[in-house]
Amino acid sequence: MGSSARAVVVTGCGVLAPLGVGVPVFWEALVAGRSAVAPIARFPAHDLAPRNACEVQAALPPDPDRAGAFALRAADEALADAGLAAPCRTRTGVVLGTTLGGMEIFERWDAARAAGAAAPPDVDRIPYFAPAVRLARTLGCRGPVATTQLACASGTHAVALAADWVRRGEADVVLAGGTDLLCRFVVTGFNALRATAERARPFDRDRRGLVLGEGAAVVVVEAAAHAAARGARVRARLLGAGAAGDAVHMTAPDREGGGAARAIAAALAEAGVPPAAVGFVSAHGTGTVYNDAMEAAALARVFGARRVPVNSIKGAIGHTLGAAGAFEVVACVQTLATGVIPPTAGLAHLDPACEALDVVAGEARRVPVAVTVSTSSGFAGTNAALVLGAP
Amino acid sequence: MTLAITGAGRVVPPAGAAPAWPQGVATVPEPVRARAARAERTTQLVLPAAAAALGAAGLLATQGAPRPRMGLVLGTAFGCFLTNAAYARRLVAAGPAAASPRLFAATVSNAAAGELAIAYRLGGPSITVSAGGASGLVALAHAADVLAAGRADAVLAGGTDAAGEPLAAWLADADLAADARHAEAAAVVVLEPLDAAAARRATVLGTLEGTGVGFEPAPRDAGAGEGLAAAVARACAAAGIAARDAALVVAAAPPPLAPLERRVLGDAVRTLRPKEALGETFGAAGVLGLLAALDALAAGARALVLDVCPSGHVAAAVVGAGARP
Numbered sequence: 001m002g003s004s005a006r007a008v009v010v011t012g013c014g015v016l017a018p019l020g021v022g023v024p025v026f027w028e029a030l031v032a033g034r035s036a037v038a039p040i041a042r043f044p045a046h047d048l049a050p051r052n053a054c055e056v057q058a059a060l061p062p063d064p065d066r067a068g069a070f071a072l073r074a075a076d077e078a079l080a081d082a083g084l085a086a087p088c089r090t091r092t093g094v095v096l097g098t099t100l101g102g103m104e105i106f107e108r109w110d111a112a113r114a115a116g117a118a119a120p121p122d123v124d125r126i127p128y129f130a131p132a133v134r135l136a137r138t139l140g141c142r143g144p145v146a147t148t149q150l151a152c153a154s155g156t157h158a159v160a161l162a163a164d165w166v167r168r169g170e171a172d173v174v175l176a177g178g179t180d181l182l183c184r185f186v187v188t189g190f191n192a193l194r195a196t197a198e199r200a201r202p203f204d205r206d207r208r209g210l211v212l213g214e215g216a217a218v219v220v221v222e223a224a225a226h227a228a229a230r231g232a233r234v235r236a237r238l239l240g241a242g243a244a245g246d247a248v249h250m251t252a253p254d255r256e257g258g259g260a261a262r263a264i265a266a267a268l269a270e271a272g273v274p275p276a277a278v279g280f281v282s283a284h285g286t287g288t289v290y291n292d293a294m295e296a297a298a299l300a301r302v303f304g305a306r307r308v309p310v311n312s313i314k315g316a317i318g319h320t321l322g323a324a325g326a327f328e329v330v331a332c333v334q335t336l337a338t339g340v341i342p343p344t345a346g347l348a349h350l351d352p353a354c355e356a357l358d359v360v361a362g363e364a365r366r367v368p369v370a371v372t373v374s375t376s377s378g379f380a381g382t383n384a385a386l387v388l389g390a391p
Numbered sequence: 392m393t394l395a396i397t398g399a400g401r402v403v404p405p406a407g408a409a410p411a412w413p414q415g416v417a418t419v420p421e422p423v424r425a426r427a428a429r430a431e432r433t434t435q436l437v438l439p440a441a442a443a444a445l446g447a448a449g450l451l452a453t454q455g456a457p458r459p460r461m462g463l464v465l466g467t468a469f470g471c472f473l474t475n476a477a478y479a480r481r482l483v484a485a486g487p488a489a490a491s492p493r494l495f496a497a498t499v500s501n502a503a504a505g506e507l508a509i510a511y512r513l514g515g516p517s518i519t520v521s522a523g524g525a526s527g528l529v530a531l532a533h534a535a536d537v538l539a540a541g542r543a544d545a546v547l548a549g550g551t552d553a554a555g556e557p558l559a560a561w562l563a564d565a566d567l568a569a570d571a572r573h574a575e576a577a578a579v580v581v582l583e584p585l586d587a588a589a590a591r592r593a594t595v596l597g598t599l600e601g602t603g604v605g606f607e608p609a610p611r612d613a614g615a616g617e618g619l620a621a622a623v624a625r626a627c628a629a630a631g632i633a634a635r636d637a638a639l640v641v642a643a644a645p646p647p648l649a650p651l652e653r654r655v656l657g658d659a660v661r662t663l664r665p666k667e668a669l670g671e672t673f674g675a676a677g678v679l680g681l682l683a684a685l686d687a688l689a690a691g692a693r694a695l696v697l698d699v700c701p702s703g704h705v706a707a708a709v710v711g712a713g714a715r716p
Contacts, residue, residue, distance in 0.1 A: 047486060047487050047488075048487055049487075089617075090617060090618075090621055093604075093606070094606075099499060103475065103479070106475065106476070106479065106561075107479055107483070109561065109564070110476065110479065110480065110483075110557065111483070113557070113560065119564040123561070123564050123565050124565040124566070124567070126561065126565070127468070127469055127472070127521070127523075128469075128470065128500060128521050129468070129521045129522060129523055129702060129704070133523075133702055133703055133704075136606050136608065136703065137608045137609075137703065140608050141606050141608065141618075142605055142606055142607070142608075142617045142618035142621055143604075143605060143606065143618075143621070144529075144604035144605060144606065144622075145522065145604075145605075145606040145703070145704060146520050146521065146522040146529050146604070146704070147520065147521040147522065148518070148519070148520060148521075149467070149470060149499070149500035149501050149519035149520060149521050150501055150517075150518060150519060151499040151501055157518060161520070161533060161536075164533065164536035164540070165536075165604070167536075168536060168539075169625065170603065170604055170625060184482065184487075185475075185478070185479055185482065185498075188482055188487040188490040188495075189478065189490060189492075189495030189498065190495075191487065191490070192487075192490040192491065192492040192495055193492045193495060193496065194492075241540075241542075242516075242542065243515075243516035243517060243518055243542070244459065244514060244515060244516060244517065245457065245463065245504070245505065245508035245513055245514055245515070245516070245517030246457070246508070246514075247457035247508040247509050247512055247513060247514050247517075248457075248509065249509075250496055250497075250502070250505050250506070250509070251496045258457065258514070259457075259514070259517075262459050262514065262515075266516075266542055270540060270541075270542070378499070378501070379496060379499045379501070379502075379505070380499055380501045380502050380504060380505025380506075380508075380517075381505050381508060381509070381517070382501055382504070382505065382517050382518075383517075
């Protein structure tokens with residue numbers, strides 16, 4: 001991407017996070033090491049175990065389409081941040097990742113059917129592509145619109161797909177990110193897989209599992225020339241993207257980190273950036289035993305003996321699934337801008353198996369960073385990585 | 392960047408037929424049959440289609456290390472909808488204690504991509520996209536991105552969607568069936584750079600010469616057409632042709648959206664409507680349309696293939712005739 005004649009940049013960011021609404025609040029909480037993990041309060045959880053999660057606490061207008069509403073709110077902030085009050089409708093696209101879409105609406109629709117009642121009014125907002133369609137309709141987009149389906153790597157690849165569209169000339173501006181919501185469907189599923197815990201402790205020797213989260217993160221991906229022509233402030237450059245399938249197992253990660261390493265290496269190669277130039281890695285870091293060990297192996301494959309600074313924001317906001325990679329992109333943009341790497345909330349004792357990693361913990365680290373990597377992995381053995389550079 | 396289509400496979404169960412599984416097991420390579428038999432429906436549809444495509448391209452493997460330069464881009468409108476429904480109903484009926492980890496693990500729309508990667512040793516990019524009825528052509532367009540960026544040497548690309556209840560009932564309630572007969576199918580092709588195909592003397596079944604992706608916020612409105620027109624223009628510009636130069640147009644709009652398509656295309660010289668026979672297959676539709684065009688094109692001719700969905704997703708592709716197998 002970086003060497004292309006049509007370079008691609010990020011010009012705006014927006015989040016609706018468990019830690020608060022808006023990038024400044026989100027970032028301040030991340031840097032302070034705060035965690036949003038708390039007992040589930042929005043829906044019945046008495047029969048769930050574990051029953052902690054990271055819920056969006058902000059009072060939002062009632063909206064049956066929670067994932068879509070999250071995305072709209074994050075997109076509003078991203079557009080304002082980019083100074084794009086009215087993006088050109090024919091040259092603007094949308095790509096969002098999600099793993100749940102309108103699942104709560106599905107449950108209401110199915111219950112209504114069983115009872116012989118009328119379908120709920122938002123019945124068309126059930127499928128995975130619904131949040132992207134809602135945002136695209138709101139903006140009046142005529143450019144490309146799609147939904148990435150890479151499970152927990154969906155948000156990461158949404159930004160990569162947006163960059164590809166911009167580079168190919170499909171659009172000048174693409175709203176890219178991810179959105180997901182908490183509901184009984186997803187909490188019971190991860191609990192049944194025994195992948196969850198009451199506390200998220202990424203890379204900790206005592207980690208027991210992930211804590212689920214919800215929210216949306218959206219960035220404005222834009223052709224560098226388009227941004228320059230309108231005098232926009234460039235937040236970061238999108239230098240490279242990579243993706244790879246493990247081809248090993250449907251739910252367990254490749255113990256050797258093969259797929260994740262291939263995705264990271266491919267993104268670096270596309271960026272034309274040697275591993276030695278990477279100043280910070282925003283890891284997937286779910287806090288499950290196998291993911292974090294896999295990631296340590298993958299990063300060792302790519303970075304060798306060099307201990308590159310790493311963190312995971314999942315101890316702070318939980319695993320937001322289809323939005324997770326998009327939140328990481330926003331965090332990377334902030335690190336590039338501020339030279340601050342937030343600590344990994346929940347990490348007290350680094351797992352000896354992860355000792356090859358320089359995991360930032362305890363308090364934020366101040367260090368100038370010119371290039372960051374964000375990496376995500378998901379069910380079905382999918383992996384995606386992005387390389388971002390300072391403006 | 393013009394790409395070679397060096398393999399193709401489609402699974403199109405006859406209208407009204409009972410699910411073709413487990414009979415379909417016989418059409419996948421033996422080492423994959425056990426996985427196929429227990430997989431969810433979209434995976435069962437696409438596994439034999441992919442075996443045919445990879446086999447035709449001379450790139451089929453079921454053993455050995457994952458091949459890092461072999462990529463995969465699948466499109467699906469509804470992906471795991473049926474699995475989600477089964478999981479959710481069981482949860483509602485019997486509570487969290489009855490939640491099925493096996494079912495939940497398949498409640499991701501990239502389940503089919505994951506199974507394909509494992510079955511056929513694809514270790515490159517593994518990507519699934521959803522864009523309603525335009526998912527198949529959006530997947531082909533993104534596969535072209537993957538190849539143009541050099542992230543893979545060859546990409547298995549296409550789409551799949553399953554049919555059945557409660558998906559059919561939901562399509563009716565959401566008004567997405569749009570008067571069309573809903574059918575399940577899978578269709579995939581193998582794409583690779585022309586020079587790479589020539590270097591390994593692969594048979595070129597056709598060429599993918601340009602793609603465009605767009606959106607129609609209100610596709611049934613009388614003024615709609617701007618998004619589709621822009622997508623067609625981008626596909627044609629990439630192919631270096633004018634839309635009127637296409638020898639053939641593969642139309643895709645369901646009846647309520649036919650005016651939209653007519654406004655964009657005008658009076659096309661020759662139009663194929665494969666959905667009249669195949670039904671609305673959503674994620675598979677665009678690639679089935681592309682393959683119908685390749686079947687019908689004369690040597691040296693090009694076709695304009697469309698995907699149009701009531702969701703608003705639209706896409707276009709320009710394909711060229713290849714060698715007759």
